[in-house]
Amino acid sequence: MSKLTVFVCASALAVASASIALAHDYKAGMLKIGHPWARATPNGAQVGGGYLTVENTGTEADKLVGGTLTGAGRVEVHQMSMEGSVMKMAPVEGGLVIKPREIVTLKPGGYHLMFLDLKGQIKKGEMLKGSLEFEKAGKVEVEFKVEAIAAKKSESGHDHH
Numbered sequence: 001m002s003k004l005t006v007f008v009c010a011s012a013l014a015v016a017s018a019s020i021a022l023a024h025d026y027k028a029g030m031l032k033i034g035h036p037w038a039r040a041t042p043n044g045a046q047v048g049g050g051y052l053t054v055e056n057t058g059t060e061a062d063k064l065v066g067g068t069l070t071g072a073g074r075v076e077v078h079q080m081s082m083e084g085s086v087m088k089m090a091p092v093e094g095g096l097v098i099k100p101r102e103i104v105t106l107k108p109g110g111y112h113l114m115f116l117d118l119k120g121q122i123k124k125g126e127m128l129k130g131s132l133e134f135e136k137a138g139k140v141e142v143e144f145k146v147e148a149i150a151a152k153k154s155e156s157g158h159d160h161h
């Protein structure tokens with residue numbers, strides 16, 4: 001093997017192991033759940049936000065209807081929208097529809113999971129246990145990786161589309 005080949009192999013390995021360490025994905029039937037993450041919260045905050053992607057690889061629509069988070073009293077699926085110049089958020093009535101062959105992204109400024117009645121601070125670097133509840137696929141246990149308070153997207157997120 002030439003020196004160059006050895007170098008290429010080593011860096012390819014490094015990339016592969018880095019993505020294994022950072023990515024965390026889940027499957028629930030025909031749904032693929034990508035990288036659930038949460039924003040850290042300031043001390044004393046009662047609410048927080050959770051984000052993820054859901055890909056529907058099946059032929060039937062499903063709905064994200066709720067979830068749970070360790071340390072949160074309850075979890076709702078919310079939508080942010082602009083009303084004039086005011087940012088409003090409200091629960092998504094009846095759940096967030098995930099159509100067949102679609103990827104729905106929950107992200108800051110859009111759809112999100114709202115963590116309510118927080119019992120303590122959500123701290124950057126933590127992995128928080130929780131779950132997602134789908135109408136058809138049922139309940140899926142996941143872990144939310146906690147990113148910085150101002151994070152717009154997960155630093156270790158992987159946009160593979």
Ligand SMILES: [Cu+2]
Nearest residue numbers: 078079089114
């Ligand atoms: Cu909200």
